[in-house]
Amino acid sequence: MDMFKLLARSTNIQKSDSIVKKNVGPCVPSAGPSKHTLPLFKDGLGSHNEGERSYRGTKRKRVGSEDDRGDSIPDQLNFFGEGPSLTSKMNETDGRNRGAEVLKVESTEGDDPELSETECRQILKQHKIKTTILAGTQTVRNGQKHQPTRYKDIRVQIFPQPLTTFGELRSKYGISKRLAANLEAQGYTEPTEVQLGSLPILLGPIENWGLDIPGAKKTKMKRQSRADIDLLTIAPTGSGKTLGFMIHLLYELMKERQALMQSLDEEHPARGVRALIIAPTHELTDQIVNEGRKLALGTGIKVSGLKKGMKLHLELVDEDEQVNGDGSEDEKTRRQNKYMVKSDILVSTPLLLLHAISTNGSTILPVPDVRFLVLDEADVLLDPLFRAQTLGIWTACSHPSLRTSLWSATIGSSIETLAQTFILDRRRKLGLSQASKDPAHHIIRLVVGLKDSAIPNVSHRLVYSASEQGKLLALRQLLHPSATPTTEAPSLQPPFLIFTQTIPRAIALHSELLYDIPIEAGGSSRIAVLHSDLSDTARSNIMADFRKGQIWILITTDLLSRGIDFRGINGVVNYDIPNTSASYIHRVGRTGRQGRQGGVAMTLYTKEDIPYVKNVANVIAASERAKGQVKGEGEGVQKWLLDALPDLSKKTKKELKRRGVESRRATVEKEGGREARRMRISTKSGYERQLENKRKGAVAGTRRRMAQVEAGAEGGDDEEWGGIEN
Numbered sequence: 001m002d003m004f005k006l007l008a009r010s011t012n013i014q015k016s017d018s019i020v021k022k023n024v025g026p027c028v029p030s031a032g033p034s035k036h037t038l039p040l041f042k043d044g045l046g047s048h049n050e051g052e053r054s055y056r057g058t059k060r061k062r063v064g065s066e067d068d069r070g071d072s073i074p075d076q077l078n079f080f081g082e083g084p085s086l087t088s089k090m091n092e093t094d095g096r097n098r099g100a101e102v103l104k105v106e107s108t109e110g111d112d113p114e115l116s117e118t119e120c121r122q123i124l125k126q127h128k129i130k131t132t133i134l135a136g137t138q139t140v141r142n143g144q145k146h147q148p149t150r151y152k153d154i155r156v157q158i159f160p161q162p163l164t165t166f167g168e169l170r171s172k173y174g175i176s177k178r179l180a181a182n183l184e185a186q187g188y189t190e191p192t193e194v195q196l197g198s199l200p201i202l203l204g205p206i207e208n209w210g211l212d213i214p215g216a217k218k219t220k221m222k223r224q225s226r227a228d229i230d231l232l233t234i235a236p237t238g239s240g241k242t243l244g245f246m247i248h249l250l251y252e253l254m255k256e257r258q259a260l261m262q263s264l265d266e267e268h269p270a271r272g273v274r275a276l277i278i279a280p281t282h283e284l285t286d287q288i289v290n291e292g293r294k295l296a297l298g299t300g301i302k303v304s305g306l307k308k309g310m311k312l313h314l315e316l317v318d319e320d321e322q323v324n325g326d327g328s329e330d331e332k333t334r335r336q337n338k339y340m341v342k343s344d345i346l347v348s349t350p351l352l353l354l355h356a357i358s359t360n361g362s363t364i365l366p367v368p369d370v371r372f373l374v375l376d377e378a379d380v381l382l383d384p385l386f387r388a389q390t391l392g393i394w395t396a397c398s399h400p401s402l403r404t405s406l407w408s409a410t411i412g413s414s415i416e417t418l419a420q421t422f423i424l425d426r427r428r429k430l431g432l433s434q435a436s437k438d439p440a441h442h443i444i445r446l447v448v449g450l451k452d453s454a455i456p457n458v459s460h461r462l463v464y465s466a467s468e469q470g471k472l473l474a475l476r477q478l479l480h481p482s483a484t485p486t487t488e489a490p491s492l493q494p495p496f497l498i499f500t501q502t503i504p505r506a507i508a509l510h511s512e513l514l515y516d517i518p519i520e521a522g523g524s525s526r527i528a529v530l531h532s533d534l535s536d537t538a539r540s541n542i543m544a545d546f547r548k549g550q551i552w553i554l555i556t557t558d559l560l561s562r563g564i565d566f567r568g569i570n571g572v573v574n575y576d577i578p579n580t581s582a583s584y585i586h587r588v589g590r591t592g593r594q595g596r597q598g599g600v601a602m603t604l605y606t607k608e609d610i611p612y613v614k615n616v617a618n619v620i621a622a623s624e625r626a627k628g629q630v631k632g633e634g635e636g637v638q639k640w641l642l643d644a645l646p647d648l649s650k651k652t653k654k655e656l657k658r659r660g661v662e663s664r665r666a667t668v669e670k671e672g673g674r675e676a677r678r679m680r681i682s683t684k685s686g687y688e689r690q691l692e693n694k695r696k697g698a699v700a701g702t703r704r705r706m707a708q709v710e711a712g713a714e715g716g717d718d719e720e721w722g723g724i725e726n
């Protein structure tokens with residue numbers, strides 16, 4: 001495996017040889033062996049300690065020691081690399097289970113072993129994968145007669161055949177050679193848990209789901225029938241959801257393309273957007289495009305990100321005045337070539353996509369060719385902030401067999417109900433809920449691990465620092481290599497992320513810390529701030545520099561809390577407490593990805609935060625319970641603290657989610673600026689600030705006076721001599 005390819009993953013750098021060598025020298029702070037703590041799921045622990053398991057007809061064993069990889073990455077180069085390989089990590093953790101658990105099945109009974117239902121149950125349970133049909137079609141018996149199939153709230157657990165190796169993608173599901181080769185070239189050899197559970201449902205026939213499917217008795221159903229399904233997937237951060245939906249989309253579009261080419265007698269099939277992926281930020285859409293392109297290489301499927309001004313309909317290109325030219329035919333063709341989207345899989349943020357399918361009068365035009373809709377970070381996309389836009393797009397996807405999949409580490413019950421209601425309403429409106437037209441449609445929910453919880457392979461710390469100044473001091477202790485690690489301020493080696501509540505606070509913290517990194521270590525260039533007020537170019541440059549290891553500490557807002565995959569970051573600092581427990585789960589999920597051990601999530605809180613800390617404390621406590629950890633002194637959340645912290649009322653929770661801690665939003669203009677001064681990010685005393693302000697005032701006054709004198713002198717020159725008045 002090419003180590004530089006790994007280092008450059010998720011960047012556009014192809015030949016990053018020189019960059020890596022230049023930037024990742026011995027002074028790289030994250031160099032050194034990665035630490036290991038406990039496994040992600042406790043159940044898996046016991047079952048995998050044996051190191052080897054056998055099921056009927058299959059021999060299931062741990063694979064992939066360091067030697068198996070064939071190449072090992074020197075620690076000092078493994079800055080943003082994959083860390084220890086997934087497989088080697090298993091050995092290192094004494095054969096215990098981890099986040100991105102992998103398995104290999106060595107078939108001893110033919111190429112395509114079918115596992116019995118008991119075996120499926122066993123594997124799925126071991127990996128904490130729970131699959132439930134939430135609603136679907138069911139044949140209702142009325143006396144002797146079978147009523148037409150009807151929609152029902154079913155809520156039945158199913159046990160689909162798990163995907164135990166990527167080899168099965170080809171042998172069982174028939175993915176193309178090219179796609180299989182691309183997976184291998186990217187170093188993906190074994191599926192992670194979310195892929196193990198979701199791909200058989202997405203790619204396979206309904207018989208894969210086990211026997212207990214209402215209305216789908218094996219004897220009555222046609223063999224190899226595929227159901228229309230909508231899937232909700234809830235799996236931990238960094239568990240490989242992107243690859244899960246990408247493999248599905250590429251598989252479907254390649255199959256469709258092949259069928260079309262055959263039916264058109266080898267002619268080129270018509271192209272157009274057939275799959276939409278929506279994600280909440282540009283950073284995330286760029287990352288998805290990047291991953292998608294690597295997988296789609298040579299398959300003929302085009303994956304692209306939507307750019308400003310691009311449209312999905314010809315009439316919209318013609319309508320747009322901004323891009324209108326002289327009206328000639330040539331000009332029209334040129335314009336259409338330039339502004340029409342020409343890709344099979346389009347990735348976008350909701351607002352940009354909505355503009356691309358709306359007229360100037362903002363009527364949304366339907367996109368009937370779209371067959372697949374993926375909502376990545378679905379809970380955020382269906383949150384009030386993005387809800388109208390997302391549902392607008394979803395409604396515009398008017399294909400009768402649209403398959404929607406929703407992915408996130410956190411999908412609360414209200415969002416789940418909203419999605420389910422919307423899916424059923426949409427089908428009803430399209431007249432699809434009658435039995436004759438809807439023989440097999442199901443809404444399925446797949447949960448990996450404990451629903452809505454933080455990854456347990458990260459060490460969580462909740463640190464009280466009394467005041468804003470206290471927080472700054474705690475952070476400085478982390479930055480200075482000489483600082484002795486204490487329980488209050490544990491050591492945290494860069495690279496790491498710092499989250500603040502607002503953009504002004506991120507900027508203020510950045511200017512405060514700018515000179516905290518010694519010149520010999522790169523000085524101010526090692527620390528940067530990223531937020532949505534920056535230009536797109538500035539944002540992508542900062543992202544690229546952080547991935548390359550040129551920036552060590554990145555201060556940001558919740559903009560980067562979702563989906564962003566920085567492989568090797570050592571930790572996350574919540575400089576300001578997150579607004580919701582979901583936000584905490586996603587922020588800390590930027591570390592400990594792919595089950596990587598040793599990540600630290602540190603949350604600082606002050607007096608003002610006490611009424612709001614319970615949210616975070618509960619998540620940490622649940623995560624510790626999940627891994628069965630006995631807490632060390634100062635680590636995690638002590639029981640007394642959990643009991644002492646006040647509970648949040650529904651109203652407070654709602655307000656906190658919407659606005660964050662109110663006092664941190666105070667500006668100097670409000671309340672004579674007293675609150676703003678108290679919450680200011682600065683270590684300077686009031687007296688020092690007063691002196692500084694006086695100095696600034698004096699300098700400004702001198703400049704003003706000089707300008708006046710100059711203006712006066714210039715004015716004198718310009719004035720015409722008017723003679724002496726009588």
Ligand SMILES: Nc1ncnc2c1ncn2[C@@H]1O[C@H](COP(=O)(O)OP(=O)(O)OP(=O)(O)O)[C@@H](O)[C@H]1O
Binds near residue numbers: 409
């Ligand atoms: N089967 C696999 N083998 C090895 N690495 C994998 C596999 N699947 C995914 N990965 C890697 O795991 C990392 C995390 O994947 P991804 O970003 O898709 O996580 P996610 O579940 O979407 O996380 P989040 O909830 O934070 O968005 C990526 O670097 C990806 O390349």
